[in-house]
Amino acid sequence: MTTASTDHYLARMRAVLAHIDAHLEDALDAEQLAEVAAFSKYHFHRQFTLLFGMTVGRYVQLLRLKRAAHQLAYRDNARITDIALACGYESPEAFARAFRRQAGQSPSAFRAAPEWTP
DSSP: OOHHHHHHHHHHHHHHHHHHHHTTTSOOOHHHHHHHHTSOHHHHHHHHHHHHSSOHHHHHHHHHHHHHHHHHHHOTTSOHHHHHHHTTOSSHHHHHHHHHHHHSSOHHHHHHSOOOOO
């Protein structure tokens, strides 16, 4: 690939990342994001994983959990259930499982004493 085509390719992926950031609360699927990148769904998924080292679904999940962690730590008046739903989880239980898996703490324990991991 030439430098110009590589830059164009990376610009497409940057557009996808910007779209994800702007629509994190919405349902995001690979087909919709592939359209943003102007790739087929399968090519997009392969290229995203190759470029970022994780699937697009995992990337979206990590961003949602990061947003939730900040809300838990800095929005004392927000209910954990409301944070879970605002971050795209269908139930507080699904959120709690995902959060515990990623952060090593339950959402309520994190809120009481946040342990920020890199």
